Amino acid sequence: MIELSGVTKVFNPGRAGEVTAVAAADLTVAAGEFVSLIGPSGCGKSTLLRLIADLVPPSSGTVTVAGKPAARARRDRDYGMVFQKAGLFDWRTVRRNVELPLELRGTGRSERHARAAEMLELVGLSEFASHYPAQLSGGMQQRVSIARALADAPPLLLMDEPFGALDEMTRERLQGELLRICAATGTTVVFVTHSIDEAVFLSGRVAVMSARPGRITDVIDVDLGERTEAVRQAPEYFGYVTAVRQALRGPAAAVPEQAGPAESAPAVRAEK
């Protein structure tokens, strides 16, 4: 679904504010996978997501999405994007917000209505269809933005810290919902977060990044089977959390043998 090879992004090249946001990143994401990008603030994880989305052009390297160059994939609307801020249009009702991508595509009115109703059902907000965003809580707004991103039925969902501004309770509920929705639709997800718990609970793989220059230092496979709420208490879960934490602390600390208290210590596979 996604292939990054040697992707580098330098902002303000040759000027005083030159920053290498992403350095020589290689990453492959298969269809149906859920991959998280985790790292400290300013490690370039959001930039990496925007490189995949073709919202930012790479300085070098190639980005392939759905078997085509990223720019082409964007024009073909091969992905839906969810941002940290819900980014709903205040002046549109919830239903019309969800309809936006369909409207831009020129989909007919009755089909738009049907599709929006289906999406709102999926995120459990059917009864709020004719409300305005200002009438909804932050968590509900974010669910609307997920429904909007999926309205077009894109094969890929790109999420930039979508639950970052929400309280812990809402966050955990939405994580469960997101997994359920992705399983139901078979959507591939790339998920940017700075929460270790969130990355481990949601992902099949966690790509760990380090800052200045931003590079992918580890990719950790997370094998926790079906994600039920019970998983959050499982010893294996804490084992992976520890593994990711150690990977985040840097190569010196990330010794695979010390991967936490869990019996089945997860394999930490260094990419480089």
Add this chain to the structure above:
Amino acid sequence: MKVLAPVVVGLTALGLWELFVRAGNVASYVLPAPSAIYRELAEDPDIIGKAGLASGTNALIGLIAGVVVALAAALVASRFGALGEISAPVVAAMNALPIIALAPILNNMFESTSSIPRRAVVALVVFFPVFLNTLRGLQRVDPTHQELMDSYAAGPWAFNRHVRLPGALPFFFTGLRQASSLAVIAAVVSEYFGGLQDGLGSRITSAAANTAYPRAWAFVVGACVLGLIFYVCALLIERFSTPWKTV
């Protein structure tokens, strides 16, 4: 309570005013009693109505013309980034000029029976708040909205239609609300400087010149009512056009 409180305050103020004038034997050229002003109003409501209609027509035509020009100018200025940045401070500076002072000059440009100079003054006065507010709204785009539309590979036309224009609407209405009150003030005051003698402003000056002070005040009341009508209409249009603001 929301209606009752201001009504009670208003009536109490009128009562105190009446009491003050009667008890203090205040001369009518200083301040006529509300009852005297009311008698003038009741005696010949038609004249006030006609004068109000004349001033109101000038204010409305000037308002519409000014708003249309201001909207067009704001769209052009926001379309060309540099132009918007240069024009905003220049227009803000011009806004500080007492435009009403142009009325006598404009009066001399046209025949004495023409309504054009007064409408032109209104249009000029109205232009600034509408232009400045609308431009600010058009220039302000939520970065998330920008990225979202980019992710849809939306063209400039779709971007304007779905993001920029609806986003600027509340700003435009803020400008329109200010403009609606200013339009009436400009229409009435510009009549003070000669020209056609059919509006509230010219009635106020002629009544005052004839020492008919309660009468002058009656026309002032008419101007207040006219200003309120304009303001309330602008407010209603705003409520109707931006329903998401009032939920």
